[in-house]
Amino acid sequence: AQSVSQHNHHVILSEAASLELGCNYSYGGTVNLFWYVQYPGQHLQLLLKYFSGDPLVKGIKGFEAEFIKSKFSFNLRKPSVQWSDTAEYFCAVTQRDSSYKLIFGSGTRLLVRP
Amino acid sequence: EPEVTQTPSHQVTQMGQEVILRCVPISNHLYFYWYRQILGQKVEFLVSFYNNEISEKSEIFDDQFSVERPDGSNFTLKIRSTKLEDSAMYFCASSEKANTGELFFGEGSRLTVL
Numbered sequence: 599a600q601s602v603s604q605h606n607h608h609v610i611l612s613e614a615a616s617l618e619l620g621c622n623y624s625y626g627g628t629v630n631l632f633w634y635v636q637y638p639g640q641h642l643q644l645l646l647k648y649f650s651g652d653p654l655v656k657g658i659k660g661f662e663a664e665f666i667k668s669k670f671s672f673n674l675r676k677p678s679v680q681w682s683d684t685a686e687y688f689c690a691v692t693q694r695d696s697s698y699k700l701i702f703g704s705g706t707r708l709l710v711r712p
Numbered sequence: 713e714p715e716v717t718q719t720p721s722h723q724v725t726q727m728g729q730e731v732i733l734r735c736v737p738i739s740n741h742l743y744f745y746w747y748r749q750i751l752g753q754k755v756e757f758l759v760s761f762y763n764n765e766i767s768e769k770s771e772i773f774d775d776q777f778s779v780e781r782p783d784g785s786n787f788t789l790k791i792r793s794t795k796l797e798d799s800a801m802y803f804c805a806s807s808e809k810a811n812t813g814e815l816f817f818g819e820g821s822r823l824t825v826l
Contacts, residue, residue, distance in 0.1 A: 641817045700757060
């Protein structure tokens, strides 16, 4: 069965620190990849997505992610975090052209200290 | 910005009771979804709905569950006879296109079964 693994459950950083959140998926077919974010008290919202093309994708608020097919990874990065980035981050996958469902990772809670 | 709205935000019910969770998707979206997140666990896909019928459902979505679009705006999830293990946050989502994973989520309905 397909699965998505996020390696860090909780991350605490100071403002201006660099961020990298790991995500690996297990599925041999063609996938679409996503990072969703849930700010405190708010709904899940799309941060960025990868369908095809340049494996380095840029999303909102200065976030980017790199798809490395050989490693089945889609890690999220931000060079310099802000207090407002405090949120829970979810990696997710869909199987392209065969399924409607998003398969989520377990999420990473990021706390950015001012 | 258009958003998905869900009601109620929190419902407490007795085991065995029927529960209906309501969602108003974004108006021009054609695809509708329910996900749930049991406390401390992953966000899990329940069902997707398009053109007035279920397009995909997970193993979790057994005969206890049903979905309906009773009018042009609402999308409901019914749990016929709730069990303790149905306690979770239920998220409604909608999308304009199929199989892109670009979902717009509501803020969730927390269901507590006693």
